[in-house]
Amino acid sequence: AQSVTQLDSQVPVFEEAPVELRCNYSSSVSVYLFWYVQYPNQGLQLLLKYLSGSTLVESINGFEAEFNKSQTSFHLRKPSVHISDTAEYFCAVTPTGGFKTIFGAGTRLFVKA
Amino acid sequence: DGGITQSPKYLFRKEGQNVTLSCEQNLNHDAMYWYRQDPGQGLRLIYYSQIVNDFQKGDIAEGYSVSREKKESFPLTVTSAQKNPTAFYLCASSRQGDNYGYTFGSGTRLTVV
Numbered sequence: 001a002q003s004v005t006q007l008d009s010q011v012p013v014f015e016e017a018p019v020e021l022r023c024n025y026s027s028s029v030s031v032y033l034f035w036y037v038q039y040p041n042q043g044l045q046l047l048l049k050y051l052s053g054s055t056l057v058e059s060i061n062g063f064e065a066e067f068n069k070s071q072t073s074f075h076l077r078k079p080s081v082h083i084s085d086t087a088e089y090f091c092a093v094t095p096t097g098g099f100k101t102i103f104g105a106g107t108r109l110f111v112k113a
Numbered sequence: 114d115g116g117i118t119q120s121p122k123y124l125f126r127k128e129g130q131n132v133t134l135s136c137e138q139n140l141n142h143d144a145m146y147w148y149r150q151d152p153g154q155g156l157r158l159i160y161y162s163q164i165v166n167d168f169q170k171g172d173i174a175e176g177y178s179v180s181r182e183k184k185e186s187f188p189l190t191v192t193s194a195q196k197n198p199t200a201f202y203l204c205a206s207s208r209q210g211d212n213y214g215y216t217f218g219s220g221t222r223l224t225v226v
Contacts, residue, residue, distance in 0.1 A: 007168070009153065032212045036214075036217075041219075041220070041222070042205070042219050043117075043119075043203055043214070043217030043219045043220050044156075044205075046215070046216075049212075050142055051212055059114075065145075078175065090155065090156070094212065096117050096212070099161075099163070100158065103148075103155045103156040104155055105153060105154060105155040106153075106155050
């Protein structure tokens with residue numbers, strides 16, 4: 001079985017500051033890793049994913065995440081956040097060759113002016 | 114544009130009533146899912162379907178029912194047996210293999226009155 005732990009339920013940060021949203025997972029098999037973003041009263045949108053290859057993956061809006069197999073982590077980072085990044089972020093894992101995706105409880109990022 | 118359409122956006126249910134939430138996709142995805150989202154609990158899987166005329170229970174299926182008569186459609190019925198149905202419901206779809214990530218609808222907020 002897989003599990004996902006997002007270590008912070010809320011992260012307040014000032015605009016233009018860097019941010020890291022932490023995600024750890026547990027799995028006895030290899031997994032694919034995902035980050036999703038959810039804006040208020042909307043569905044989730046895929047932000048980025050790690051399937052294989054380079055452990056550093058990037059999104060089109062400046063976020064990046066690094067897969068660390070030894071620490072079973074997939075932390076999300078952005079060097080300079082904007083007000084528009086205020087949203088809830090979900091980390092998720094899917095076993096390779098499997099089907100069901102497991103989601104973390106979410107981290108609410110609040111960017112202050 | 115391809116996507117997933119959930120309707121209605123807001124739904125109110127009286128005690129003892131069954132209600133049906135609609136989910137339609139035009140992405141030609143084989144797999145479809147229903148999730149329930151409650152504050153601080155992330156997403157919990159209710160039902161999923163990998164092919165037409167077949168579906169499986171997720172982690173919290175009690176009090177819910179689904180059908181998958183067409184590839185494009187995966188309606189969810191919240192029955193009177195579901196004692197605490199007030200939540201945000203999300204429908205998602207994916208291609209087979211599940212390593213491409215999910216596409217989500219914009220959600221239905223169900224409230225018991």
